[in-house]
Amino acid sequence: MDVHALAFDVFGTVVDWRAGVSGEVRRLLGDRVDAPAFADAWRGRYAPSMDRVRTGELPWTPLDALHRSSLDELLAELGVPGVDEPTRAELVLAWHRLDPWPDAVAGLTRLRRRYVLAPLSNGNVALLVDVARRAGLPWDLVLGAEIVQHYKPDPEVYDSVPRLLALRPEQVLMVAAHVSDLAAARDRGLRTAYVHRPDEYGGLRTPPAADPDADLSVSSLPELADRLGA
Amino acid sequence: MDVHALAFDVFGTVVDWRAGVSGEVRRLLGDRVDAPAFADAWRGRYAPSMDRVRTGELPWTPLDALHRSSLDELLAELGVPGVDEPTRAELVLAWHRLDPWPDAVAGLTRLRRRYVLAPLSNGNVALLVDVARRAGLPWDLVLGAEIVQHYKPDPEVYDSVPRLLALRPEQVLMVAAHVSDLAAARDRGLRTAYVHRPDEYGGLRTPPAADPDADLSVSSLPELADRLGA
Numbered sequence: 001m002d003v004h005a006l007a008f009d010v011f012g013t014v015v016d017w018r019a020g021v022s023g024e025v026r027r028l029l030g031d032r033v034d035a036p037a038f039a040d041a042w043r044g045r046y047a048p049s050m051d052r053v054r055t056g057e058l059p060w061t062p063l064d065a066l067h068r069s070s071l072d073e074l075l076a077e078l079g080v081p082g083v084d085e086p087t088r089a090e091l092v093l094a095w096h097r098l099d100p101w102p103d104a105v106a107g108l109t110r111l112r113r114r115y116v117l118a119p120l121s122n123g124n125v126a127l128l129v130d131v132a133r134r135a136g137l138p139w140d141l142v143l144g145a146e147i148v149q150h151y152k153p154d155p156e157v158y159d160s161v162p163r164l165l166a167l168r169p170e171q172v173l174m175v176a177a178h179v180s181d182l183a184a185a186r187d188r189g190l191r192t193a194y195v196h197r198p199d200e201y202g203g204l205r206t207p208p209a210a211d212p213d214a215d216l217s218v219s220s221l222p223e224l225a226d227r228l229g230a
Numbered sequence: 231m232d233v234h235a236l237a238f239d240v241f242g243t244v245v246d247w248r249a250g251v252s253g254e255v256r257r258l259l260g261d262r263v264d265a266p267a268f269a270d271a272w273r274g275r276y277a278p279s280m281d282r283v284r285t286g287e288l289p290w291t292p293l294d295a296l297h298r299s300s301l302d303e304l305l306a307e308l309g310v311p312g313v314d315e316p317t318r319a320e321l322v323l324a325w326h327r328l329d330p331w332p333d334a335v336a337g338l339t340r341l342r343r344r345y346v347l348a349p350l351s352n353g354n355v356a357l358l359v360d361v362a363r364r365a366g367l368p369w370d371l372v373l374g375a376e377i378v379q380h381y382k383p384d385p386e387v388y389d390s391v392p393r394l395l396a397l398r399p400e401q402v403l404m405v406a407a408h409v410s411d412l413a414a415a416r417d418r419g420l421r422t423a424y425v426h427r428p429d430e431y432g433g434l435r436t437p438p439a440a441d442p443d444a445d446l447s448v449s450s451l452p453e454l455a456d457r458l459g460a
Contacts, residue, residue, distance in 0.1 A: 064396065116359055126396035129346055129370050140359050141372035146394065164376065166294065166356035 001191055001215060002171055003228070006111060007120035007143065007161045009176035012200040014108075014119070014221075015098035015131060017043065024094030028087055032080050036202060041078075045070035050122060050151040060149040062124035067092050095123070096130035101197065105136050107221020114230040118143040120161060120174065122151050153184035161190070175224065179211045191215050193224055231421055231445060232401055233458070236341060237350035237373065237391045239406035242430040244338075244349070244451075245328035245361060247273065254324030258317055262310050266432060271308075275300035280352060280381040290379040292354035297322050325353070326360035331427065335366050337451020344460040348373040350391060350404065352381050383414030391420070405454065409441045421445050423454055 011017045021039040029038070049066040052058045071091055075083050083091075111117060117138065119128050122145045132139055143161055150156040162169045169189030176182050177200060182192040194211035196219045201207075210217035218224045241247045251269040259268070279296040282288045301321055305313050313321075341347060347368065349358050352375045362369055373391055380386040391402045399419030406412050407430060412422040424441035426449045431437075440447035448454045 062396075116363070124396070125371065125394040129395065133346070133370060139371070140363060141355065141369070147377060164355040165359065166292075166354070 001173070003115065003173045003191055004167050004171045005116040005118065005161065005165050006173045006175055006193075007118050007158075007185075007190070008108075009174075009178060009181050010119045010121035010123055010128065010131065011098070012197055013175065013177040013195055014104050014137065015100050015135065016199070017095070017098055018200065018202050020098035021094045024091065024097065028091055028094075029080065029083065032082075033078065038074070038078075040201075040204065041074055042067075042070055045074065046122075054151050054154060062146055063122055064092055064095075064124050064127060067095055093130075096127050097134060098131055100135045100137065101220075103220040103222055105138075107223075107225050108138050110222065110225040111228065111230045112138045112140070114228070115173075116140045116165060118161070120144050120152075120157065152181060155184070155188050158185045158188040158190055173215070173228075177207060179208065179213070182211060182214050186213065193218065193227075195219070195221070195224070231403070233345065233403045233421055234397050234401045235346040235348065235391065235395050236403045236405055236423075237348050237388075237415075237420070239404075239408060239411050240349045240351035240353055240358065240361065241328070242427055243405065243407040243425055244334050244367065245330050245365065246429070247325070247328055248430065248432050250328035251324045254321065254327065258321055258324075259310065259313065262312075263308065268304070268308075270431075270434065271304055272297075272300055275304065276352075284381050284384060292356075292376055293352055294322055294325075294354050294357060297325055323360075326357050327364060328361055330365045330367065331450075333450040333452055335368075337453075337455050338368050340452065340455040341458065341460045342368045342370070344458070345403075346370045346395060348391070350374050350382075350387065382411060385414070385418050388415045388418040388420055403445070403458075407437060409438065409443070412441060412444050416443065423448065423457075425449070425451070425454070 008014055018039050022035040025038045026035040049070050053061055118141050119139060120143050121128055124146045125142055128142050145151045145157055148156045148160045161172045170191060173191040173193055174182060174185035175193045177195045177197040182194060186192050192214040193216040194214040196209050216227055238244055248269050252265040255268045256265040279300050283291055348371050349369060350373050351358055354376045355372055358372050375381045375387055378386045378390045392399045400421060403421040403423055404412060404415035405423045407425045407427040412424060416422050422444040423446040424444040426439050446457055
């Protein structure tokens with residue numbers, strides 16, 4: 001492989017959204033909800049909310065605003081009492097305060113010595129910058145959905161990486177813990193690396209140990225650095 | 231000022247384009263041209279080339295491609311003999327290998343502890359990433375012309391900073407060594423800081439010591455950090 005740049009999915013691949021969101025839900029809503037179940041239900045609305053943008057039902061809407069709409073719907077459906085406006089705004093910021101998986105910063109730091117690194121996430125730019133500064137993720141630049149006003153798996157998102165970095169598609173390696181993200185990247189000519197994150201769903205779902213269609217499958221970012229000679 | 235993010239002009243403000251381009255011209259063209267005069271003439275075609283995009287005469291064209299066209303025109307006009315294709319491609323990369331002013335990295339490193347930092351340059355993204363990695367410029371993200379497919383001073387470029395960082399315009403400080411860049415930023419509601427770079431034009435032009443219309447005028451990036459309490 002003649003790879004020059006690595007593009008990373010973020011939620012689940014680099015950071016642990018379930019623990020982070022559950023923790024903030026517990027802090028802000030206390031025992032009014034079951035925090036991990038609430039995080040799962042909120043995340044469950046993620047793909048459908050983006051699909052409303054992808055199909056044109058909604059105009060371009062950054063993820064923070066989709067998270068807010070999903071939150072309001074969920075609180076109404078569950079009948080959670082007394083969640084005021086400042087608390088709702090603070091809950092949306094839970095997604096800006098996610099911790100990285102324990103291996104992530106060490107792996108990225110090694111990979112960056114040799115490769116250009118960027119997130120390629122559906123998170124909006126402000127969210128990705130907040131997560132990176134708080135967690136110390138050493139990105140060279142921030143790419144992703146908001147830059148091109150399309151959500152993954154729309155092809156525009158994947159195409160933006162070689163276009164903006166002046167590379168050929170096969171010089172970009174997409175790194176993700178989700179086989180559907182990698183399949184969409186491969187469709188646009190990118191190389192792909194699967195990261196096994198068995199704890200992403202707290203045991204409720206069991207991700208495959210490897211992706212037979214990816215160029216590489218690893219169980220951590222330091223292992224990815226090993227495999228790429230970084 | 232309630233500033234959260236700093237957006238930097240790059241050529242002349244953070245890096246010394248004239249020394250860098252002259253050096254590469256000297257290395258690659260030897261005594262076939264007067265290297266500083268060639269750098270000045272090449273840079274002289276910069277604004278007119280972008281104006282062809284800004285007026286719609288050309289479709290969106292990244293700066294590397296404009297640099298290449300200007301180079302070809304200049305070599306033809308000067309009648310410089312025997313400059314082959316690989317040499318022309320290498321000359322365009324001179325703009326990817328510019329050194330920072332001696333104070334720049336130290337100033338940016340201090341500023342980044344407190345503020346989100348991004349370049350807001352007419353350079354294309356690949357160029358800005360190459361310059362940053364080589365020079366160690368600690369950007370949080372890369373913004374600028376190519377992200378919005380408009381060249382400064384088009385308002386879309388300045389507006390992209392608060393939009394993508396989810397800030398109000400007055401929470402963004404534009405930092406530049408050129409009063410026209412700052413004037414355009416102020417027109418979009420950004421705060422402005424002028425940096426005096428007396429050596430940008432090698433003594434051929436004398437930039438003003440301060441910009442009376444800017445919120446701040448400084449003579450180095452560490453001085454900017456002092457003034458901003460970073």
